[in-house]
Amino acid sequence: MTSIIPIPVDSYEVTPLSNMESVAVRIGRRLNELTCRLELAWLLVQRDEATRVLEIFEEVRLLSRGLSSDEQCRENWSAVINETRENWICRFGSQWHTENHQTLLNDVFQAEYENSPFSTVEVLSQASSSIAGVVSSIRQSLFAGISPRQQELLAFGYQLDQLRHPASPHRHLQVSHPYGPFRARWDNPDPPLHTKETLRLELDNAESRSVTDTISELRLRWRQLGFPDSSFPELQDSESVDEGISRLECLVPGLGGAEQPRAIEDEVQPYLGLTINGVEVTRLGCETPITVTRQVHLELIHAFLEKGAGFITLGDFEDVWAEMGRATPVRGTIDSELSHIRRCLEPLGLGITNVRNVGWRLVELETISLPE
Known part of the structure; x- marks a missing residue:
């Protein structure tokens, strides 16, 4: 694991975030997780993912009340979030989605084991494109009612969460069977046990993916927010992600810890x-x-x-x-x-x-x- 040299927080002039700024970062993190889990729930048809999706919708709705003291803005955001959630429920639970999933597995099987003109990643990308805009309506609604500074912090939080929940998670799905992985065609040209009925999609080990590009973009956003470049943790790879996120949270009080924002405590x-x-x-x-x-x-x-x-x-x-x-x-x-x-x-x-x-x-x- 890449070690991060402890640096006293007082060594840098890192201004603590206000309550509304902190909420913007936290909503950004939730929206990215929502984007990731929506795609996984859609492609894998897993109840655990679908349940977490609905929980995040509610978390974002509650958090949005901490973005502004304007009650009209709060009501508008709540309406958009609730409408988006209900639309998602209808689409996810529809017979069309169930039939679509069977078609997807058939297309993946052809991409993996037959002479399909498309790769598995291309098939999964096409399948997930139908829900690509689910979160954008929420993000656009929020952006319309918050300050430019809050917009930057929300975007930073969105990017920060990609260290844990990757963008385009379909790229990290792998095909498996209960009989074990399919061997290369030249090693096993006739695999009789692998059929469309036994094919499964699973999320690959997240630790194996590269986060270099995400770290570079995070560092750039960090500077744009006015924080000292030298205070940004030396994140090298996915192994240092948890430690690095904790370090960022220590450097900037209010960056996105577990506490509930004061503006929504009376909502419970x-x-x-x-x-x-x-x-x-x-x-x-x-x-x-x-x-x-x-x-x-x-x-x-x-x-x-x-x-x-x-x-x-x-x-x-x-x-x-x-x-x-x-x-x-x-x-x-x-x-x-x-x-x-x-x-x-x-x-x-x-x-x-x-x-x-x-x-x-x-x-x-x-x-x-x-x-x-």
Whole structure:
């Protein structure tokens, strides 16, 4: 690992960022992670990636409130982010996406093992192009309401996160099979075990990729932000990334640590205004609570509240049953219990929606137009 020589922070005149400037960097980092995970979720059709995507949408929405004190700007940003998220959910959970994924695997198989005129990278690039502009609408909306300095810091944060979440992640995907990697054609001209049905796409080891170009661009942005060039950590390769990012955060207080920005602390409240007190479930704005007496129903509602705007998967449901000391439920049992909860929550104006390849989540009844 490349060592970074400790340099006293006081040796450089590095001005701490204001709260709004810090939020700009953190949003930039989240937007890059969102861009990366959107592409991976789209190409790999993995629930974990899809769930993290929805979590980042919500994180960006909350963070955006710390970019400005103008309430109109905040509302506009929130509307754009929510609309973008809902559009993404519809597209990801659509039958068209499912069919598209099968076509993608077929095209990748031909690129890898047959005489296709296209390489695997070209096939993956074409497949991911259909979602290339998902994040741009959010970024453009944010840029329209923040200062030039905040725009520069947001761009710096976006670039900084590429050390951990690469741009164009489809370039780092590899083809694999449960029977092992496909050997070169001249070593194994007739691989009978490799078929379209067994082909898988996986993300290659991130540590093996080069980050030289990203580091060079980061150093340039660092100077443009007015920070001393000599204070920029000596990042050499991906092995020093974590240490280097930590070093940058130490050099510039507020560069993007884990603390919540003060401007959004008062935003935190129960998801959809829903609270549970014993067997009573109440919702902000609804006069009459509902009574839920069965343990499994209370535990499931608790699970939905903990997920917030995120999705619950079949694995999460199995965990709920396990925590109650019960056997793993079959799909029919889960569907039956969810149907009962839907009826219970209707008086509170809430429902449960299911999105293909993603999971279930608690929503306002008026939003249940998503694909079941």
